[in-house]
Amino acid sequence: MTIHSETRLPLTDVKVIDFGQYMAGPAVAMILADLGATVVHVDPPGGPMWQSPANATLNRNKLIVSLNLKSEEGVEQALALIEEADIVIESFRPGVMKRLGIDFQALREERNELITLSIPGFASNDTLRRDWRAFESVIAANSGVFTDMGLNRVLMGINPSFSPLPLGSAYGTMLAASSVVLALQARERTGMGDEIEVPLVCALMEGLCYNSIKIEGLPERYKTQREKEIERRRIEGQPMNLDYDELQELLDPFYRSYKCKDGRMFYVVCPSHREHAKRCLKVLGLYDELVAEGMSEEPDTYRPSSEWQSDMS
Missing domain, CATH: 3.40.50.10540 (Crotonobetainyl-coa:carnitine coa-transferase; domain 1)
Structure with a gap:
């Protein structure tokens, strides 16, 4: 047919x-x-x-x-x-x-x-x-x-x-x-x-x-650790001379590389949405542990951080 x-x-x-x-x-x-x-x-x-x-x-x-x-x-x-x-x-x-x-x-x-x-x-x-x-x-x-x-x-x-x-x-x-x-x-x-x-x-x-946008008066809660470090160094007149290992400590935890037990590197890419981070933590088996240590889950992370249940979500 x-x-x-x-x-x-x-x-x-x-x-x-x-x-x-x-x-x-x-x-x-x-x-x-x-x-x-x-x-x-x-x-x-x-x-x-x-x-x-x-x-x-x-x-x-x-x-x-x-x-x-x-x-x-x-x-x-x-x-x-x-x-x-x-x-x-x-x-x-x-x-x-x-x-x-x-x-x-x-x-x-x-x-x-x-x-x-x-x-x-x-x-x-x-x-x-x-x-x-x-x-x-x-x-x-x-x-x-x-x-x-x-x-x-x-x-x-x-x-x-x-x-x-x-x-x-x-x-x-x-x-x-x-x-x-x-x-x-x-x-x-x-x-x-x-x-x-x-x-x-x-x-x-x-x-x-996302690389070059500049927003005047951006609230501190929206700034990454790297942005804050750049601002600090410019205000204090310090050079931009971090090495690779020093830089790793300033990276977003959900957007960086980690070393596995076998010595190989694992790259986590879970930015932009709280559900990405939540699923990542669950897959890694860390979510319940962090909740037990006091991490709260905010229903609306766009509210001012002063209104959050804790200082992290």
Whole structure:
């Protein structure tokens, strides 16, 4: 017996024109293609601006055409493609597409159901940086990736450390892909498209805010031991020179490494939620022992600690 089943991917019948180059733009279009969209990728006459084996993955499931957007004929061909599209993607510096003759705002005035996505390195309203060539290292340097990636590095006084990971494009891809899919969903209700901009530097800061966010007047109960130690050393003018072993004593007990009886290390990752910590203690067989020693379980740990049953939970 043969069973026939027709599976429609969620973006079947959605048409996408992908002018993106390098990573983020093509990666967003790749995700949309994986979800069933028909994607036409546009390269310049000389081929991709980034000559990399990664293009085989980034441009999978796409139709690839070559257009010279610096010629009148090429722009006309591009506009003809856009007329049939639901989504248009580009990843150049702000204003580049408009100077070439492809004005997203004007296109949406003619077809308000169109969804346009721009993924520049820096935001169009960032008058200082918007015209910079936003390579991954430039974005990372402007986001503090090389210096502010963690409290451990601050306390150990480690010099800026280069990371080759394309973090800006990675975060930008996921935020941009989510944005256009949500815009499609909204269009089903309203009939209106959207004009979306996802600057890579903003996407990266969104993803790394837990490393670099600063909150004025943050209550002491929310500060970690490492944050308190950094503040103390700065106030007292002491150097940031902790070694690895000294640092271990300041780590969150539910977010650090422990040595097992066999000498191997075990990494506990149970942050952010009291249930994580509770389950971890139960698995380790320590929960009942700690309760017997006086640890209470607060039903609402967001209340002021002065209202807790004890000074820990």
